[in-house]
Amino acid sequence: MSSKGKDKDEKLDEKTQVNKWDGSAVKNALDDAVRDVLVKKLNYMENFRLVDGRLWICSIAVGIAMLALLWDFLYPFPVSRPILLLCVSVYFVMMGILTLYTSYLEKGIFAVAVQQDPAGIDPEVMWEASSSMKRFDDIYSLTLVSKKGKNGSPKSATFEKSVANFFDTEGNLLQDLLEPEVLRLHSNIQSGKKEK
Structure with a gap:
């Protein structure tokens, strides 16, 4: 063997x-x-289709957070405020989608x-x-x-x-x-x- x-x-x-x-x-x-x-x-x-769906949602949310971080680094706070607000809003929406996905589609x-x-x-x-x-x-x-x-x-x-x-x-x-x-x-x- x-x-x-x-x-x-x-x-x-x-x-x-x-x-x-x-x-x-x-x-x-x-x-x-x-x-x-x-x-x-x-x-x-x-x-792995269910897990892949969750990973895509999380990847988009992390990408949005990274975009906010990079934008704030390149254009410090007073200038980056509208982009930061947009990124935080989109991140919140993505977390809501993730919650719905895990609650109603994955169901344990x-x-x-x-x-x-x-x-x-x-x-x-x-x-x-x-x-x-x-x-x-x-x-x-x-x-x-x-x-x-x-x-x-x-x-x-x-x-x-x-x-x-x-x-x-x-x-x-x-x-x-x-x-x-x-x-x-x-x-x-x-x-x-x-x-x-």
Whole structure:
């Protein structure tokens, strides 16, 4: 086995350890593990369109802020006032657009994966994984949504479990306990079972 293959196997075997009292770190570790199941275990292709949209909005906002900084450097304050006001206004609007984008379009979706038909006959299936975990709560809620083609109706399945089911006492993520839950949701959607 080549050293490249050994490195890849070692990365897959690495344990994810988090501070089990940090809710956002626990949620992020679970989200990353779910993404790994979709991309590595099920061999779906990850789609970055949602993340790219957020990055474009942020890049435009940062570009506007840099323009204001440069303009104020070249033409000190009294002269640069109208441009600064315009840049601050546009930045405010971009942050509003970003808030709307994350609230209504992303809706907690942290992974989008595409299942392609090997024969190329059937349309591709989009899988979206979204999660939520309330502050100071140990319940992790995961929702998988599948949509076949552009006009297909979405199918979804959700589970809610305590994060204690997926972490040991040291804060190590137990991937072998999370993976079956994600695969069960996946198979319930494919078989058409309704589960909450």
